[in-house]
Amino acid sequence: MTHKYIIEHMETDLHEWCILEYSHIATFVFPPNLIITRLKDAEITELKKLQALDGTQLRRETVDETGIDKSKICLLHPNAEQQLEPEDGQTFDYFLFGGILGDDPPRDRTSELCPSAHATRHLGQLQMTTDTAINVTKKVIEDKVRLFDIPFIDFPEIVFDKNESVVMPFRYIAIPHTTKSTLQTTNNEIKQNMVPLLPTGMLELLKKDANEPLDL
Ligand SMILES: C[S@@+](CC[C@H](N)C(=O)[O-])C[C@H]1O[C@@H](n2cnc3c(N)ncnc32)[C@H](O)[C@@H]1O
Structure with missing residues (x-):
């Protein structure tokens, strides 16, 4: 099963931090399997200039507007009740993340994405950057490494x-x-x-x- 990773871009601007994180993600996720939603036209133009993101799906729609079946989407949320397990790779086709720059203390903007997925999973209680959260998710669902075994x-x-x-x-x-x-x-x-x-x-x-x- 090919898994796809969706980032709903939730920052008002395309900060340099976001660009570095999104480019990093495209080094370990095959770009056609990476979907960045809720981008403004100018942000799409900016991201299209980056060779690192060549092949990435850059979309104006929100994840809800894409029409993807919600039962196939798992939202990665630090406050979820269940931890992500390798078996979740068989249940879900899409893994959804907030394109949010971390804040301290966390402001829980990820919760705004809850209506976009039927299921949520966590990766432990500590806040990760978006690129780290996607990398960890991929290791769990594709490489079948348990969270506990990741250093x-x-x-x-x-x-x-x-x-x-x-x-x-x-x-x-x-x-x-x-x-x-x-x-x-x-x-x-x-x-x-x-x-x-x-x-x-x-x-x-x-x-x-x-x-x-x-x-x-
Ligand atoms: C930097 S975090 C954002 C956390 C942020 N403080 C908030 O407002 O929710 C970016 C994204 O990575 C994912 N993420 C980060 N840490 C996670 C964790 N421990 N468990 C599950 N998902 C996590 C979530 O999808 C989150 O929206």
Whole structure:
């Protein structure tokens, strides 16, 4: 069964953050299986310029307006009662996500999407970025990896230099750092040094944002 991933774009603008996240998603979801809904004409024009999104379905309609059968759609929602399991891949054809930039504390805008799907599933209680949530969903339903077996990093601190760092208030997939050596923990366990999986260009964007003057 081919699964499709729908992002309902819910931000009023197409922030650089959204562009990096959407482009990242198209590196692990085959672009024709990625549908971004509720885009303005100017946003479609902007996204069409990106080679990374070549083949992605860019739509003006909301997910409701596409006419997709709601019983085939599963909404990924942090407040859902049931956790996503590999077996859900047999029940649903479409997995729906909010194209929402994370906020701290979470404002629960995902709930606005509840009428668009009959079923909801969670990926744990911690808020993930949209690209992380889609990557995790794909691992569970397509690779049949249970949530419990996916390595995560929660609230990573991104250090720019000795004076500047930012804590990201989200859960990310953990990947091994390729340049740093292994770490020895206090109980003598050797652990591979892990870093959060971020979209290409995100570190540079975070650094740029950190250096921008506050708009008071
Ligand atoms: C950054 S989150 C948005 C959370 C946000 N604070 C809100 O207003 O709902 C973007 C999307 O990723 C998905 N998501 C993130 N964390 C999740 C989790 N723990 N369980 C299920 N879905 C999650 C949801 O579809 C959500 O709309």
